[in-house]
Amino acid sequence: MQLEKTGNYIEIVKIKIKDDKVLIDYKNDDKKIERIKISYQTYEEHFLKEGSLLKSELEKIIKEDTKNKIKKYISTLLMRKPYSKNDLLLKCLDKYKNDKILVYQVIKEAERAKIIDDREYILTYLEYFNNSLYGKYYITNYFHEKEISSDIIDEIKFDEEYEKEKAKRYFELIKNKYVSSNFAKQKRRISETMLKRGFDLEIINDLLKSLNINHEVEKRKLMKEYLKLKEKDLKKEHIISSLVNKGYELEEVEALINSDNSNNDEVN
Numbered sequence: 001m002q003l004e005k006t007g008n009y010i011e012i013v014k015i016k017i018k019d020d021k022v023l024i025d026y027k028n029d030d031k032k033i034e035r036i037k038i039s040y041q042t043y044e045e046h047f048l049k050e051g052s053l054l055k056s057e058l059e060k061i062i063k064e065d066t067k068n069k070i071k072k073y074i075s076t077l078l079m080r081k082p083y084s085k086n087d088l089l090l091k092c093l094d095k096y097k098n099d100k101i102l103v104y105q106v107i108k109e110a111e112r113a114k115i116i117d118d119r120e121y122i123l124t125y126l127e128y129f130n131n132s133l134y135g136k137y138y139i140t141n142y143f144h145e146k147e148i149s150s151d152i153i154d155e156i157k158f159d160e161e162y163e164k165e166k167a168k169r170y171f172e173l174i175k176n177k178y179v180s181s182n183f184a185k186q187k188r189r190i191s192e193t194m195l196k197r198g199f200d201l202e203i204i205n206d207l208l209k210s211l212n213i214n215h216e217v218e219k220r221k222l223m224k225e226y227l228k229l230k231e232k233d234l235k236k237e238h239i240i241s242s243l244v245n246k247g248y249e250l251e252e253v254e255a256l257i258n259s260d261n262s263n264n265d266e267v268n
Helices: 040-046 055-080 085-095 100-112 118-131 136-145 160-174 183-196 201-208 215-231 236-245 250-267
Strands: 009-018 021-027 033-039 051-054
Touching: 009 040, 009 055, 021 040, 033 040, 033 055, 040 055, 051 055, 055 085, 055 100, 085 100, 118 136, 160 183, 160 201, 183 201, 215 236, 215 250, 236 250
Parallel strands: none
Antiparallel strands: 009 021, 009 051, 021 033
């Protein structure tokens, strides 16, 4: 709240304490009664009494009270979960839209006092991401999205053997998820999923080599898909395109179609 700039003094006519808030009534230059509300903490810090008070002093008190409210808001948020500096800044700017300068001041002071610490934030979430089997690229991208300084992010040291261990454990969790798909599609889906999880492509490809293909099962799957498309009376090139898009090898698709055509010719 901003006081009128005319005159140097205001007159406090009434102070009322209500719970943890203090209501202050004062006369403005038109002798009308105005009211402001401050925290009990701010009230105690300045020993306010009824009577005359410099406007500049009351302005200072109001600003300090707003800063105290912002500090309390930050503390409340941090009690619930860790926040990056930028996340806290955005939340405070949204809540205290008319006090942006004070928000920046409080954030800066909290950072100096280590109340806000992006390095600690990284350590907390790094443990979470590692335990949840996320790869290094997902992790660093996440911190960049939080607008944490690149210098701080660059301090993170990733152990390649541990990255391989995480990737292998995650691979074991998902490798059977796509068994109903053909083998090529299964590999592609696993690869896409692990890339989104932040793992290195070279590590993923090494893990994919451990998948075993059952050629007879693959042939039966291809035949089943082919017959479905054939029943729709599609052109040969459309059938080929559809099966290749499903992940089957072009050579195997063409061999199957040619074999089927040859058998039909023999029957005819």
